[in-house]
Amino acid sequence: MSNPHRRPAYPKGHLLVHQARASAEAGQWQSALVGFDEAERENPDWRLDPDFLNDRAVALFHNDRAHESLELLDNAINLQPQYGYRYAARGWMKQALRDIQGAIADYEKAVELDPEDAITLNNLGLLEEQVGRMQSAKERFAAADAMDRILDESSIPKESAPVPDRAATPAPPVPPANGPWAEVTRALFTRAGRKEFLEFIRNGFKLKG
Secondary structure: OOOOOOOOOOOOOHHHHHHHHHHHHOOOHHHHHHHHHHHHHHOHHHHHOHHHHHHHHHHHHOOOOHHHHHHHHHHHHHHOOOOHHHHHHHHHHHHHOOOHHHHHHHHHHHHHHOOOOHHHHHHHHHHHHHOOOHHHHHHHHHHHHHHHHHHHHOOOOOOOOOOOOHHHOOOOOOOOOOOOHHHHHHHHHOOOHHHHHHHHHHOOOOOOO
């Protein structure tokens, strides 16, 4: 008979991962990467955890090692090929590296797997505008707005803000290692941040800080 008071078993190195994620939340990207690296050395099985690969990829990105981060996002997709968010994450990374066609392809796959992902629909529409696919972009924005209304009807709280002029809004530039774009990266790549990023969209892509 199992002991109801027995503590759940955690994988070796989980405290290092927890500390690394806390550092990432605080924008301390060097400390975050050190923590992820130490956790992987202590327990190579972390390489089989797609969330870990995702989080370490973001830390690499903010330490000027963006191309290495793409390899980790590739591995995360290989582990979860039917999870749309994995493609959306890699698409955003490619967008940040100005690989527009690669980002579009990943966003399209993400939307195919998760048609209700308003953030990715919006990001895809922005890039399609950039390459002249205006009708498709219009349809993406309409779908994103429809999902946004569903969030409203589901009573997900949001602040009142003007609808962004998407036609005049360029795709995001390459984020610096520090500064307000770090907040956007956290929103896209952390568990809690996906809905927060909708506020960024609603506020006309105005960054805090």
